Amino acid sequence: xxxxxxxxxxxxxxxxxxxxxxxxxxxxxxxxxxxxxxxxxxxxxxxxxxxxxxxxxxxxxxxxxxxxxxxxxxxxxxxxxxxxxxxxxxxxxxxxxxxxxxxxxxxxxxxxxxxxxxxxxxxxxxxxxxxxxxxxxxxxxxxxxxxxxxxxxxxxxxxxxxxxxxxxxxxxxxxxxxxxxxxxxxxxxxxxxxxxxxxxxxxxxxxxxxxxxxxxxxxxxxxxxxxxxxxxxxxxxxxxxxxxxxxxxxxxxxxxxxxxxxxxxxxxxxxxxxxxxxxxxxxxxxxxxxxxxxxxxxxxxxxxxxxxxxxxxxxxxxxxxxxxxxxxxxxxxxxxxxxxxxxxxxxxxxxxxxxxxxxxxxxxxxxxxxxxxxxxxxxxxxxxxxxxxxxxxxxxxxxxxxxxxxxxxxxxxxxxxxxxxxxxxxxxxxxxxxxxxxxxxxxxxxxxxxxxxxxxxxxxxxxxxxxxxxxxxxxxxxxxxxxxxxx
Amino acid sequence: xxxxxxxxxxxxxxxxxxxxxxxxxxxxxxxxxxxxxxxxxxxxxxxxxxxxxxxxxxxxxxxxxxxxxxxxxxxxxxxxxxxxxxxxxxxxxxxxxxxxxxxxxxxxxxxxxxxxxxxxxxxxxxxxxxxxxxxxxxxxxxxxxxxxxxxxxxxxxxxxxxxxxxxxxxxxxxxxxxxxxxxxxxxxxxxxxxxxxxxxxxxxxxxxxxxxxxxxxxxxxxxxxxxxxxxxxxxxxxxxxxxxxxxxxxxxxxxxxxxxxxxxxxxxxxxxxxxxxxxxxxxxxxxxxxxxxxxxx
Numbered sequence: 001x002x003x004x005x006x007x008x009x010x011x012x013x014x015x016x017x018x019x020x021x022x023x024x025x026x027x028x029x030x031x032x033x034x035x036x037x038x039x040x041x042x043x044x045x046x047x048x049x050x051x052x053x054x055x056x057x058x059x060x061x062x063x064x065x066x067x068x069x070x071x072x073x074x075x076x077x078x079x080x081x082x083x084x085x086x087x088x089x090x091x092x093x094x095x096x097x098x099x100x101x102x103x104x105x106x107x108x109x110x111x112x113x114x115x116x117x118x119x120x121x122x123x124x125x126x127x128x129x130x131x132x133x134x135x136x137x138x139x140x141x142x143x144x145x146x147x148x149x150x151x152x153x154x155x156x157x158x159x160x161x162x163x164x165x166x167x168x169x170x171x172x173x174x175x176x177x178x179x180x181x182x183x184x185x186x187x188x189x190x191x192x193x194x195x196x197x198x199x200x201x202x203x204x205x206x207x208x209x210x211x212x213x214x215x216x217x218x219x220x221x222x223x224x225x226x227x228x229x230x231x232x233x234x235x236x237x238x239x240x241x242x243x244x245x246x247x248x249x250x251x252x253x254x255x256x257x258x259x260x261x262x263x264x265x266x267x268x269x270x271x272x273x274x275x276x277x278x279x280x281x282x283x284x285x286x287x288x289x290x291x292x293x294x295x296x297x298x299x300x301x302x303x304x305x306x307x308x309x310x311x312x313x314x315x316x317x318x319x320x321x322x323x324x325x326x327x328x329x330x331x332x333x334x335x336x337x338x339x340x341x342x343x344x345x346x347x348x349x350x351x352x353x354x355x356x357x358x359x360x361x362x363x364x365x366x367x368x369x370x371x372x373x374x375x376x377x378x379x380x381x382x383x384x385x386x387x388x389x390x391x392x393x394x395x396x397x398x399x400x401x402x403x404x405x406x407x408x409x410x411x412x413x414x415x416x417x418x419x420x421x422x423x424x425x426x427x428x429x430x431x432x433x434x435x436x437x438x439x440x441x442x443x444x445x446x447x448x449x450x451x452x453x454x455x456x457x458x459x460x461x462x463x464x465x466x467x468x469x470x471x472x473x474x475x476x477x478x479x480x481x482x483x484x485x486x487x
Numbered sequence: 488x489x490x491x492x493x494x495x496x497x498x499x500x501x502x503x504x505x506x507x508x509x510x511x512x513x514x515x516x517x518x519x520x521x522x523x524x525x526x527x528x529x530x531x532x533x534x535x536x537x538x539x540x541x542x543x544x545x546x547x548x549x550x551x552x553x554x555x556x557x558x559x560x561x562x563x564x565x566x567x568x569x570x571x572x573x574x575x576x577x578x579x580x581x582x583x584x585x586x587x588x589x590x591x592x593x594x595x596x597x598x599x600x601x602x603x604x605x606x607x608x609x610x611x612x613x614x615x616x617x618x619x620x621x622x623x624x625x626x627x628x629x630x631x632x633x634x635x636x637x638x639x640x641x642x643x644x645x646x647x648x649x650x651x652x653x654x655x656x657x658x659x660x661x662x663x664x665x666x667x668x669x670x671x672x673x674x675x676x677x678x679x680x681x682x683x684x685x686x687x688x689x690x691x692x693x694x695x696x697x698x699x700x701x702x703x704x705x706x707x708x709x710x711x712x713x714x715x716x717x718x719x720x721x722x723x724x725x726x727x728x729x730x731x732x733x734x735x736x737x738x739x740x741x742x743x744x745x746x747x748x749x750x751x752x753x754x755x756x757x758x759x760x761x762x763x764x765x766x767x768x769x770x771x772x773x774x775x776x777x778x779x780x781x782x783x784x
Contacts, residue, residue, distance in 0.1 A: 064664070065664070065665075066662070066664035066666075066680070067628075067664060067665065067666040067667055067671055067675065070675070070680055074678075101680070105678055105679045105680040106678075106679045109626070109679075110626045110661070110662045110664075110680060110681070111626060111661045111662030112661075
């Protein structure tokens with residue numbers, strides 16, 4: 001929880017970032033404003049200075065009095081306390097644009113043409129040509145004022161005053177530097193405040209989060225969350241969560257009631273299904289007993305009948321046991337007779353009289369698969385096929401059972417109506433039935449058995465033919481036990 | 488400007504002193520104050536020294552003393568000629584020019600002799616000035632057109648060397664100007680305003696003692712031969728009693744502790760009576776320069 005994404009960190013961090021950004025923004029604005037003000041002040045100062053100096057300089061220039069002019073210029077220059085290369089400078093030019101005097105004689109030597117130095121040349125090009133009055137111009141990051149020195153309205157030279165070299169970035173750095181201390185002091189307050197505020201914000205949220213994480217792990221009834229209240233968004237969230245919890249509780253109760261009802265219904269359905277599974281062989285057996293009754297002396301027939309009855313009863317017993325998933329009875333291998341038994345049991349079904357059944361028993365030897373399971377699969381599939389075929393016009397069922405490349409294949413086709421696509425998907429689910437009075441149990445059990453035997457069941461349904469195909473791999477040795485943990 | 492200001496302060500001080508009865512000379516008699524003119528032949532901007540000196544003079548002379556300062560030698564000379572000053576400390580050059588109506592009162596003795604030298608200074612930084620021959624095309628600062636060391640001697644030398652007028656169109660210099668005072672010349676050369684300049688050697692020495700940071704930016708290219716030290720003079724028509732009193736007070740300055748302290752402060756040994764012949768060499772140079780037609784301004 002305590003990652004950098006935590007609000008505990010993000011709230012103070014956001015405050016710090018917001019403060020820094022505000023500070024930066026304000027500093028820049030103040031810096032720019034200060035610079036603008038400074039420049040305006042500087043212009044006023046330049047004008048005042050040039051007005052103050054002009055009369056004495058005009059006089060000095062007229063009388064070629066270098067020293068007086070120099071001391072006048074020097075007097076105003078001595079106040080500068082910054083770096084010398086940025087210092088303001090003053091310059092008097094005579095009519096021929098020669099330097100009469102400057103307060104920086106090293107840089108602007110006496111009586112030299114202004115154009116002789118490189119800087120002077122650049123400056124000369126920027127000088128205004130008018131002699132009517134003071135003119136401002138910018139040069140080399142300085143504000144400059146050019147004032148003609150007039151005697152009887154005639155210019156005898158000019159005074160150039162250059163303000164200090166102005167660097168807005170220096171001003172900004174100064175302001176930022178000065179503000180930085182204030183900033184740091186502010187941050188000392190903001191960071192703990194932000195931390196406390198962040199924790200205050202996070203506390204209800206993390207309580208909510210903890211509570212939410214318990215959903216699904218603990219029963220809803222045992223969830224006791226100290227959920228925060230309040231009118232803010234977190235309060236609303238908590239209220240929503242509270243409502244969700246109570247709805248979840250109601251839903252769970254409802255589900256429990258439904259499950260209880262379903263269980264009752266399922267018990268009834270299973271009883272019906274089991275009766276059906278028992279009824280199927282019973283009918284065949286009763287017919288065989290009837291036949292025996294008619295010819296009680298036919299010893300050969302009696303033996304057959306008894307064997308059939310025995311197998312039928314075995315099937316009933318094993319069907320019952322197969323239905324009880326946990327209970328496995330002794331298994332025996334499937335034989336050709338088992339396949340024939342199913343044929344007989346089918347023929348006992350009243351519906352089969354109206355249906356042509358093409359039975360092809362390709363099993364000649366015993367197969368290492370549990371007989372009861374094979375019988376149950378086959379019985380279910382063929383009975384379903386007979387049922388479907390009986391409702392069609394063609395009324396034909398093809399059942400082919402054979403061993404192909406180590407696989408027992410049961411291929412059951414009928415001429416019944418095709419199964420719609422949406423039902424194909426759900427056909428192996430429990431309680432799904434297409435017939436009135438059906439339990440929806442037969443195909444589900446078939447599917448479960450095939451699955452346990454690691455086989456495959458497929459269904460194709462088209463115009464005039466529906467086909468179930470079951471492939472069961474035959475283990476190479478003894479009959480498999482469907483469940484390893486069989487007790 | 489500064490001189491006028493000083494003058495006014497001086498007057499105020501004296502008036503104040505008079506009101507408080509601190510000045511015995513003034514309270515004792517109705518004698519008009521003795522007015523002494525000063526030129527920048529000494530470091531005339533030392534207000535505290537001047538106050539002490541004038542107090543000492545008042546006591547010794549028995550009358551009030553008014554120190555009159557002007558930036559230009561010419562102004563003092565005019566006051567002197569119009570008898571508006573009783574005495575003045577002037578340069579040897581204006582003395583020889585006005586010798587016919589001036590009397591020598593006292594001559595300072597500097598380092599044992601009533602003599603001094605003129606210095607030609609160059610800017611301290613390396614501008615390649617080692618010799619007077621390096622000066623053509625440079626800028627040059629003179630002290631005052633009536634100064635011997637700050638004008639007459641260098642002009643005389645440059646005429647010898649370059650055979651052309653020192654001022655004006657044919658000047659060997661790119662530019663020359665007057666800085667009105669030896670100290671200003673030193674400042675101008677130190678600042679690089681002038682590449683070189685001519686000053687009173689005594690003033691340079693004194694400044695070197697008091698403000699070496701300024702003189703260190705200059706270096707001496709040439710020392711002149713010795714000349715008569717700038718003298719204290721009076722108008723010839725000054726009352727003889729006043730004249731002799733002034734001469735006596737100045738020449739007796741070294742016999743008094745306070746007077747000696749003041750002389751120490753000036754860097755001088757004493758004042759002594761002197762003969763006009765001391766200034767003959769200056770007069771000779773002045774004649775030569777005038778003959779060659781060099782203007783003084």
